[in-house]
Amino acid sequence: MAYDWIFTALGMTDACKTDSGPLLSLSSLRNEAPSPWDLPFPSLDTLNEACAAFPKTRDFTAALEDGFLYIRPALRTVLDPLTQPLSWALDGALTLFVEMPWWILVPLLILVAKLLSNSYKVAGIVAASFLFLLFVDYYEFAIQTLSIIFVCTVLCVAFGVPLGIAMSRSDRFQNAMIPILDMLQTLPTFVYLIPLIFLFNITEPKLYGLAIILYAIVPVVRLTNLGIRLVDRDVMEAVTAFGLTDRQKLYRVQIPLALPNIMAGVNQTIMMSLAMVVIASLVSAPGLGTLVLDGINNLRLGVGFLAGFGIVLIAIMLDRVSKAALARIDKSKKS
Amino acid sequence: MALGDVKISVQNLFKIYGYNPRAVQDKVYDGIDKSAFMQETGHVLALNNINVDMREGQITVVMGLSGSGKSTLIRHLNRLIEPTSGQIFLDGTDVLAMDEETLRNLRRRSMSMVFQKFALLPHRTVLANTILAPEARGENTKQSEDEARKWLARVGLEGMEDSYPSQLSGGMQQRVGLARALTSNADVMLMDEAFSALDPLIRTSMQDLLLELQRDLHKTIIFITHDLDEALKLADHLVVLKDGYIVQQGDPQEILLRPAARYIEEFIQDINRARVLKVKSIMSPTKTKRGCSDVVQGDDTLEAVINAHKGRIDGTFAVSDPNDATKIIGKVRMEDIYRALVRPQMQHDYEN
Incomplete structure (x- = not known):
C-alpha cells in the first residue's frame, strides 16, 4: 500500500473505490510503517493495490487477447483465402x-x-x-x-x-x-x-x-x-x-x-x-x-x-x- | 550536314548543386566566383554560363583540372545530368525539351560515350559488351555482332571477342570501350577522360588510334581531359575550363601563342612548345617560294623543322598546304621558329 498517499493527496479516494475494495495487506494488519527498503516499483499490480480502478497486469494481457480475438474474424476472412x-x-x-x-x-x-x-x-x-x-x-x-x-x-x-x-x-x-x-x-x-x-x-x-x-x-x-x-x-x-x-x-x-x-x-x-x-x-x-x-x-x-x-x-x-x-x-x- | 557546321551548341548553361538551385541562380549572373558563391549561398556553382559550339567532324577538347566542371559539362550533352538553366541543341533540336523516349533514342542512336573507368559489363564477353547500343535499340543480334566484330578488329582486338573484361589489360579494356561506342554508329562520341586511367605509353597509342580512326570517320568528338599535352594533340577546338567557367576557347595553336589569361599562361609554362606548335601557326602568308631555301609542310611541328635542318639558325622556308604539298601557303624564317619557342613571360596584365 506504498502509494496510497498519492491518491489520497489527489482526492481520488472515491474514484478508486470499487465493489471489491482492496484486501488488507499483511503490513497494514501488523500496523507496521512500510520501510523505504521495501518500496515497490509503481507497477500496474502495485498501483492496483493502492487504487482498485487501476487494471492489474493480468487484466492488461487479457485485454490484449480480447483485442486480438476481436479483429481475428476480419483478419481470417482476408488472410485465409490469400494463404x-x-x-x-x-x-x-x-x-x-x-x-x-x-x-x-x-x-x-x-x-x-x-x-x-x-x-x-x-x-x-x-x-x-x-x-x-x-x-x-x-x-x-x-x-x-x-x-x-x-x-x-x-x-x-x-x-x-x-x-x-x-x-x-x-x-x-x-x-x-x-x-x-x-x-x-x-x-x-x-x-x-x-x-x-x-x-x-x-x-x-x-x-x-x-x-x-x-x-x-x-x-x-x-x-x-x-x-x-x-x-x-x-x-x-x-x-x-x-x-x-x-x-x-x-x-x-x-x-x-x-x-x-x-x-x-x-x-x-x-x-x-x-x-x-x-x-x-x-x-x-x-x-x-x-x-x-x-x-x-x-x-x-x-x-x-x-x-x-x-x-x-x-x-x-x-x-x-x-x-x-x-x-x-x-x-x-x-x- | 556538312563538316564544320555546328553539331552541338551549348548556350548559357548553368549548373548549381545544392538545396534550392533555382532560388540562388540570380546571384550567379553578377560574375561571382565559385568560392564566393559557396560562402554566400551554400550552393556549388559547377557550371557558370557555358557557351560552346561543337562542330561536325571535329574533336572538341574540354580541358580543366579536377573540379573545373568538365565531367559535369559532358554529362549534360546526353542529359545524364540535368542543367539548372540553359540550352543544348543537337543538330538544331533542343535536347532539354526531349521527353524520356526521345532522349533514350538520342542516347541509343546519336551519342555514344567512352568512360574513364571503362565501365564495361563484367559479366559479359567482349563481344556482348560491344553490341550494347544495337541491343538497346532491339536490333538483330547476328547483324550487330558482325558489326561489333568489325569494330573490334579495327581497334586491334581481333580474336578477343570471347574474353571477359577482367582478362584484359586496362588499355585493351578501353579499346573495348571505344569499339562499343563505335558500334553504336552514333555521329557524336563523348569521351570522358577516356585515356586518363592508362599508362603513358598506352595512352599515346590510344591517342594515335583515335586520330587514325577520326581521319576516316569524321565523328563529332567531345573529349574531356586534364592533360594539356593530350588536349593539344587531339584538339581541333580547345575549351579551357576553370572553376566552372570558360577561361578561353579556340584553336589550340592560337591559345598557345596568344593566351588570354594568366591562368592559361601558367598552364602552358611546362609545355614543350617545339613539339606542339606547328609551322603554319607562325608563318607569314604568301603564295610564292621566292627566296626560300626549302619547303616544309604546314602541319610540321617546329621540332621537326629544327631537326630536319640539323639545328642551323638561318634560312627561310616555304610552307606548303598540309593537304596539298604543291600549294604554297606561306613562309617562315628559322629566326621566327626560334622566337616562337620563347615562353610568354607572364608580363601582361589581364583582366582576370
Missing part, C-alpha cells in the same frame, strides 16, 4: 515426394545436386546422407522436412527477390522495410507461432508454412537489395548513356551482377527454413522435427539424437549444394 494456395502447395509437395518411390527420388536428388554444384564430392555427400537416412528408416521424415523447405524456399525467393528489387529502387521503401525485416529477424522463433495459432487452424499446413516463410524470407530480401545497390555506379551510368530502359537495365545488368549476393541470400534462406521447420513441429509440421519433439516430450534420448543427426545431415547437404552453386556463379561473374 490457402500455401496449404495446397505444401500438401501437394508432401504427397508428391513422400509417395514417390525412394529408388526414383534419391537418384534424382543426387543428380540435381551434381548439376547444381558440378562437383562429384558434393553429389557423394548427398548420396551418403540419403543412404544413411534410408538405412535408419528416417528417410520419410527427412523427405517431409525437405519438401517443406523446398516449397518455402521457392516462395521466399518468389516474393523476396521482387521485394528486394523494390527496396533497391526506392530509399523511402527501403527505410520502411528495414525495421520490419529487423523485427522478423530478431523476434524469437516461438513468438511467430503465437498469433498464427490464433489465426489459423492448427492442423493446416499454411500455419507452419507462414511461420517458416516470415522467418526465412529476410536474408533473400536484404541481400537482393544490397546486391543491386552494390552494382558499380559507373556501369549503371554507362548503360544509361547507351539508352537502356529500366527493364533492360534490371534484367541484363543489375540482376546478373547482383546474382552472387542474391544466391548468398538464398543459401541463408534455406538454412533458416531448416531451423524453423524443426521448431514448427510444435505446430504439427511433419518431418524430423516431430522426432526431436518426441525425444524431448518422452525423454527418448536416442530418438532425439538420431533425428538431430539427420537434421545436421540435411543441413550439410543443403549448405554444400547451395554454396557450390553460388561458387560457380561467383566464378563466372567475376569482374
Whole structure:
C-alpha cells in the first residue's frame, strides 16, 4: 500500500473505490510503517493495490487477447483465402515426394545436386546422407522436412527477390522495410507461432508454412537489395548513356551482377527454413522435427539424437549444394 | 550536314548543386566566383554560363583540372545530368525539351560515350559488351555482332571477342570501350577522360588510334581531359575550363601563342612548345617560294623543322598546304621558329 498517499493527496479516494475494495495487506494488519527498503516499483499490480480502478497486469494481457480475438474474424476472412494456395502447395509437395518411390527420388536428388554444384564430392555427400537416412528408416521424415523447405524456399525467393528489387529502387521503401525485416529477424522463433495459432487452424499446413516463410524470407530480401545497390555506379551510368530502359537495365545488368549476393541470400534462406521447420513441429509440421519433439516430450534420448543427426545431415547437404552453386556463379561473374 | 557546321551548341548553361538551385541562380549572373558563391549561398556553382559550339567532324577538347566542371559539362550533352538553366541543341533540336523516349533514342542512336573507368559489363564477353547500343535499340543480334566484330578488329582486338573484361589489360579494356561506342554508329562520341586511367605509353597509342580512326570517320568528338599535352594533340577546338567557367576557347595553336589569361599562361609554362606548335601557326602568308631555301609542310611541328635542318639558325622556308604539298601557303624564317619557342613571360596584365 506504498502509494496510497498519492491518491489520497489527489482526492481520488472515491474514484478508486470499487465493489471489491482492496484486501488488507499483511503490513497494514501488523500496523507496521512500510520501510523505504521495501518500496515497490509503481507497477500496474502495485498501483492496483493502492487504487482498485487501476487494471492489474493480468487484466492488461487479457485485454490484449480480447483485442486480438476481436479483429481475428476480419483478419481470417482476408488472410485465409490469400494463404490457402500455401496449404495446397505444401500438401501437394508432401504427397508428391513422400509417395514417390525412394529408388526414383534419391537418384534424382543426387543428380540435381551434381548439376547444381558440378562437383562429384558434393553429389557423394548427398548420396551418403540419403543412404544413411534410408538405412535408419528416417528417410520419410527427412523427405517431409525437405519438401517443406523446398516449397518455402521457392516462395521466399518468389516474393523476396521482387521485394528486394523494390527496396533497391526506392530509399523511402527501403527505410520502411528495414525495421520490419529487423523485427522478423530478431523476434524469437516461438513468438511467430503465437498469433498464427490464433489465426489459423492448427492442423493446416499454411500455419507452419507462414511461420517458416516470415522467418526465412529476410536474408533473400536484404541481400537482393544490397546486391543491386552494390552494382558499380559507373556501369549503371554507362548503360544509361547507351539508352537502356529500366527493364533492360534490371534484367541484363543489375540482376546478373547482383546474382552472387542474391544466391548468398538464398543459401541463408534455406538454412533458416531448416531451423524453423524443426521448431514448427510444435505446430504439427511433419518431418524430423516431430522426432526431436518426441525425444524431448518422452525423454527418448536416442530418438532425439538420431533425428538431430539427420537434421545436421540435411543441413550439410543443403549448405554444400547451395554454396557450390553460388561458387560457380561467383566464378563466372567475376569482374 | 556538312563538316564544320555546328553539331552541338551549348548556350548559357548553368549548373548549381545544392538545396534550392533555382532560388540562388540570380546571384550567379553578377560574375561571382565559385568560392564566393559557396560562402554566400551554400550552393556549388559547377557550371557558370557555358557557351560552346561543337562542330561536325571535329574533336572538341574540354580541358580543366579536377573540379573545373568538365565531367559535369559532358554529362549534360546526353542529359545524364540535368542543367539548372540553359540550352543544348543537337543538330538544331533542343535536347532539354526531349521527353524520356526521345532522349533514350538520342542516347541509343546519336551519342555514344567512352568512360574513364571503362565501365564495361563484367559479366559479359567482349563481344556482348560491344553490341550494347544495337541491343538497346532491339536490333538483330547476328547483324550487330558482325558489326561489333568489325569494330573490334579495327581497334586491334581481333580474336578477343570471347574474353571477359577482367582478362584484359586496362588499355585493351578501353579499346573495348571505344569499339562499343563505335558500334553504336552514333555521329557524336563523348569521351570522358577516356585515356586518363592508362599508362603513358598506352595512352599515346590510344591517342594515335583515335586520330587514325577520326581521319576516316569524321565523328563529332567531345573529349574531356586534364592533360594539356593530350588536349593539344587531339584538339581541333580547345575549351579551357576553370572553376566552372570558360577561361578561353579556340584553336589550340592560337591559345598557345596568344593566351588570354594568366591562368592559361601558367598552364602552358611546362609545355614543350617545339613539339606542339606547328609551322603554319607562325608563318607569314604568301603564295610564292621566292627566296626560300626549302619547303616544309604546314602541319610540321617546329621540332621537326629544327631537326630536319640539323639545328642551323638561318634560312627561310616555304610552307606548303598540309593537304596539298604543291600549294604554297606561306613562309617562315628559322629566326621566327626560334622566337616562337620563347615562353610568354607572364608580363601582361589581364583582366582576370
